[in-house]
Amino acid sequence: MVSMRKIARVALAAALGCLSACGSSSNPAMTGTWLFALIPNNDTSAAFQVTANLTQVGTQITGTVSLTGSCGTSASMTGSVTGNSLTLQLTQPESTIDFSGTANLAFTSASGTYTAVAGSCLQDGGYGSWSAALE
Numbered sequence: 001m002v003s004m005r006k007i008a009r010v011a012l013a014a015a016l017g018c019l020s021a022c023g024s025s026s027n028p029a030m031t032g033t034w035l036f037a038l039i040p041n042n043d044t045s046a047a048f049q050v051t052a053n054l055t056q057v058g059t060q061i062t063g064t065v066s067l068t069g070s071c072g073t074s075a076s077m078t079g080s081v082t083g084n085s086l087t088l089q090l091t092q093p094e095s096t097i098d099f100s101g102t103a104n105l106a107f108t109s110a111s112g113t114y115t116a117v118a119g120s121c122l123q124d125g126g127y128g129s130w131s132a133a134l135e
Helices: 006-020
Strands: 032-040 047-057 058-070 076-082 085-092 095-103 109-119 127-134
Touching: 047 076, 058 085, 085 109
Parallel strands: none
Antiparallel strands: 032 047, 032 127, 047 058, 058 076, 076 085, 085 095, 095 109, 109 127
């Protein structure tokens, strides 16, 4: 016969195990709408905005992007997160832009640097800094 005390211990151990194994990942989700500001190093007047609707599953990030002040109007974004470090890539027919940076601990803002690795869209602004805020 199993005692009530033993049942309670097993139930408590299972609940604690689920809290540690079933909880969210070690970093908050990047899922949501992010407003990015890109500022080219060589021409700060050529800054432009990117609105990204992102989804994070595990460490992988995917989403759709709307552009303003740049070639094209839409793009896709993929990337990954490790801790609060971000690696993202914006891809559209006119250009490919690589982002690297960090998010704050609450994952409500982020910043870093970008480089246009392909395309003619950012001829005079191929590298610079970016910042983003979760809307």
